Amino acid sequence: xxxxxxxxxxxxxxxxxxxxxxxxDVCPVEIFKFEKLDNNRKISVVEENIDECIFCNLCLxxxxxxxxxxKKLY
Amino acid sequence: MKLYEYESKTIFKKEGILIPDGYxxxxxxxxxxxxxxxxxxxxxxxxxxxxxxxxxGGILFAKNPKEAKQLANKIFSLKIKGFEVEKVLVxxxxxxxxxxxxxxxxxxxxxxxxxxxxxxxxxDINEISRKYPEKIFTLPINMAWGMQNYQxxxxxxxxxxxxxxxxxxxxxxxxxFNIFSKYDCDLAEINPLILxxxxxxxxxxxxxxxxxxxxxxxKELEQLNIPIRKDSPRIPTEFEIEAEKIDKIxxxxxxxxxxxxxxxxxxxxxxxxxxxxxxxxxxxxxxKAANYCEIGGNPTVKKVxxxxxxxxxxxxxxxxxxxxxxxxNTRVDLVARGVILAMVELDINPSEYPVLFRSAxxxxxxxxKILRKxxxxxxxxxxxxxxxxxxxxxxxxx
Numbered sequence: 097x098x099x100x101x102x103x104x105x106x107x108x109x110x111x112x113x114x115x116x117x118x119x120x121d122v123c124p125v126e127i128f129k130f131e132k133l134d135n136n137r138k139i140s141v142v143e144e145n146i147d148e149c150i151f152c153n154l155c156l157x158x159x160x161x162x163x164x165x166x167k168k169l170y
Numbered sequence: 171m172k173l174y175e176y177e178s179k180t181i182f183k184k185e186g187i188l189i190p191d192g193y194x195x196x197x198x199x200x201x202x203x204x205x206x207x208x209x210x211x212x213x214x215x216x217x218x219x220x221x222x223x224x225x226x227g228g229i230l231f232a233k234n235p236k237e238a239k240q241l242a243n244k245i246f247s248l249k250i251k252g253f254e255v256e257k258v259l260v261x262x263x264x265x266x267x268x269x270x271x272x273x274x275x276x277x278x279x280x281x282x283x284x285x286x287x288x289x290x291x292x293x294d295i296n297e298i299s300r301k302y303p304e305k306i307f308t309l310p311i312n313m314a315w316g317m318q319n320y321q322x323x324x325x326x327x328x329x330x331x332x333x334x335x336x337x338x339x340x341x342x343x344x345x346x347f348n349i350f351s352k353y354d355c356d357l358a359e360i361n362p363l364i365l366x367x368x369x370x371x372x373x374x375x376x377x378x379x380x381x382x383x384x385x386x387x388x389k390e391l392e393q394l395n396i397p398i399r400k401d402s403p404r405i406p407t408e409f410e411i412e413a414e415k416i417d418k419i420x421x422x423x424x425x426x427x428x429x430x431x432x433x434x435x436x437x438x439x440x441x442x443x444x445x446x447x448x449x450x451x452x453x454x455x456x457x458k459a460a461n462y463c464e465i466g467g468n469p470t471v472k473k474v475x476x477x478x479x480x481x482x483x484x485x486x487x488x489x490x491x492x493x494x495x496x497x498x499n500t501r502v503d504l505v506a507r508g509v510i511l512a513m514v515e516l517d518i519n520p521s522e523y524p525v526l527f528r529s530a531x532x533x534x535x536x537x538x539k540i541l542r543k544x545x546x547x548x549x550x551x552x553x554x555x556x557x558x559x560x561x562x563x564x565x566x567x568x
Contacts, residue, residue, distance in 0.1 A: 099514070100507050100540060125470070147507050148471050168536075170543045 098146030102167040103127060109163035110139055119164060122154040171380045172219045176259050177396045178376035184394065185349050187342055187360075188372045192261030201242035204260040205235040211263040212238050216245050218253040219401070221294065226250045231263055252404055264374055269362035270329045271295060272343055274311070274350045283311045283350065285343060287325040291362030317347035331365075338371050339363070354384035409484065413463065416476045423469030423500065425477045433458025434488040435566055436481035438474070438509070440466040441495025441531075444555060448493045451559035457566075460487055468500050474508025475515070482516055489524030491562035494531070496551055502529040502537030510544050521545025524565045528558030 097103075110116075115137060117130035125148040131138045155164050173181075179189045191208060194217070195201045205212045216228030223229060228250050232238035238260065248255050269291035277284040288306050290298050299306050307328035311317050322340030331339050342363065350358040357379040364374045380388070385398050392398075406414070409430040417426025424440070435457050439448040445464045452459055461481055465474065482490065492509060494500065506527065513520045527541055530551035541548045547565075549558050 099511060100503075147511060148504075150501070150504070170536075170539045 098143070098149070098169070100147050100169050101149040102165075102169055103141050103146055103149065104165045104167075105139060105141060106161075106163040106165070109161040112161055116160065118158045118160070119155040122158050124152060124154070125150060128155065171382055171385060171399060171401055173378045173380065173396065174217045174219065174257075175215065175376055176217055176257070177394075178378040179259075179373070180394050180396065181349060181353065181378060182373055182376050185345055185352075187345050187349075188370065189376070190261040190264055190372055190374065192259055195242070195258050195260050196256065198239045198242035198246060201258060201260050202235045202239035205232060205238035208260070208262055213261050213263045214238060214242055214245055215259045215261065216248060216250060216255040217257040217259055218250050218255060220251040220253055223250050228255065264364050264372060265367060266362070266364040266374075267367045268330075268365045269374075270331075270339070270365065270371075271298065271359075271361050272325065272329070272339075272346060272363050273357070273359035273361065274347055274355070275357045275359075277308075277310065280310050282313060283347070285309045285311055285317065285321070285325055285347065287329050287343070289328075289330040291364075295359075295361065311347060313351070316351060317344050319344060322347075329363075335365065335369060335371065342371055342373075349378070353378065353388060354381045355379060356381050409461070409480065412480055413477060416473060416480065419473055419476065420470050423465070423467040423473065425463075425465050425469035425473040427462075427464045428477075429462040430484075431459050431461055432486075433460045434486050435562060436460045436484065436487050436490040437463055438465050438478065438481070438490070438492045438505070439494065440464045440500065441497050442466075444495035448555055448559060451556045452491070452563060454556075455560045455563040457559065457563035460484055465494070465505065466497070466500050468504065469508075471504050471508045471511065474505050475511045478509045478512035479516060482512060482518065489526070489562070489566035491526050491528075491559070491565075493526075493528045493555060493558045493562065495555065497529070497531035500531065501533040502531060503533040503540055505529060506537045506540040506546075510540065510546070524568075526558065526562045526565055528553060528555070528561075 119128040120130045125145060127142055127145045127149060129140050129142050176194050182189050193204045195204055201214060211233050214230050216223050228248060230241040232241050242258060245258055246255050271288040271291040273286045274283055286308050288298055290302060290305050309321055309324060322343040325343045326336040326339035329339060346358050355378055359377040360373045362374050364372050407430045410428050413426050413428035437459050439445045449462055510520050525546055527548035
């Protein structure tokens with residue numbers, strides 16, 4: 097969680113898609129990071145970049161599972 | 171980009187303008203060795219990017235290698251107009267029968283290059299034009315056609331030259347113009363152009379300034395051992411160097427162009443050319459800026475944060491003013507986030523520290539919400555830049 101923005105991924109929804117990394121692809125400020133671990137995949141939020149979020153909402157629009165939530169902390 | 175004399179002479183030599191026999195040296199021992207090899211009386215010339223080195227003792231003449239070493243010691247210990255002397259050019263000494271001036275620059279009112287010649291070389295052209303304006307001949311040159319031979323001859327004739335020597339000088343003028351055009355120069359100057367006692371014309375000094383915006387077209391400079399660099403009117407301070415590094419963290423937006431001053435009010439300012447106005451307004455109201463610093467074009471939060479940290483860590487800082495014009499390309503909320511993050515990382519309580527915002531434009535409501543949450547005083551677009559500057563100065567005077 098950043099000081100100004102909170103971004104969360106609902107992993108129960110996120111795990112339903114294989115090799116999806118659309119949030120990492122669309123985010124202009126590199127908040128999401130995709131890692132491939134053996135047969136698994138993991139999308140994580142880069143803590144130090146959260147406060148760079150510009151509320152473009154591309155991740156919300158493009159996530160096929162609707163797994164991302166963004167909240168302003170002010 | 172200003173070139174050192176030895177760099178300009180490298181170009182002159184390549185393009186066929188005669189220069190004195192000489193080599194570059196970085197120590198008095200090297201100077202002695204070069205003087206020994208030249209087997210002539212030598213001139214030792216400090217290599218700095220400023221004019222007036224002759225008057226400051228940066229050019230000395232030696233009769234033998236031993237004396238050359240002694241004089242080089244003196245020159246290497248000089249600091250001329252803020253520049254340390256790190257290299258010297260050791261050249262054969264010339265004995266002129268006359269010293270001439272030849273230069274090419276742009277005439278901004280005519281919007282074309284202008285060639286200048288004079289029979290009075292060896293002194294600053296501004297001084298010649300002040301004391302002996304009748305001795306200066308100027309000739310506009312059409313960039314599309316370049317300098318024609320007859321124009322070269324006109325320039326040479328007005329240096330007071332005749333017959334064969336006039337033709338030689340005309341040839342040099344044309345070559346100098348070709349250099350000016352080929353290397354995208356703002357200025358190409360030979361002062362003095364020396365007429366030797368045996369009738370040769372030699373460029374004793376060389377001064378080229380290349381247009382910064384056109385440097386990308388000149389890959390050949392690397393082959394000539396001329397590194398591309400950024401001109402600075404003075405040597406940047408550690409604070410300024412650090413700020414430049416921060417600006418390079420990311421290509422997005424500007425959070426840099428920092429100039430350090432010795433005041434106590436830190437500034438983050440910008441907005442379509444408003445920075446200078448803001449800076450002037452601060453001074454007008456009796457404020458002393460600790461720095462000049464532009465922000466604009468939507469820098470990342472991290473860039474604003476790092477720059478704010480740099481300013482707040484500067485010794486003697488009493489407060490911070492973040493003042494911008496009404497901006498539609500730099501978000502108020504992102505700048506506010508960066509400033510607050512910097513304060514938090516430095517263990518500064520934003521609500522207690524003297525900081526004033528006057529930012530308006532994109533996402534200003536979000537920005538104001540953030541500032542209110544952290545107890546930071548702000549002025550909205552109802553207040554002018556001038557009022558904001560006055561408020562900031564009063565804030566730290568209390």
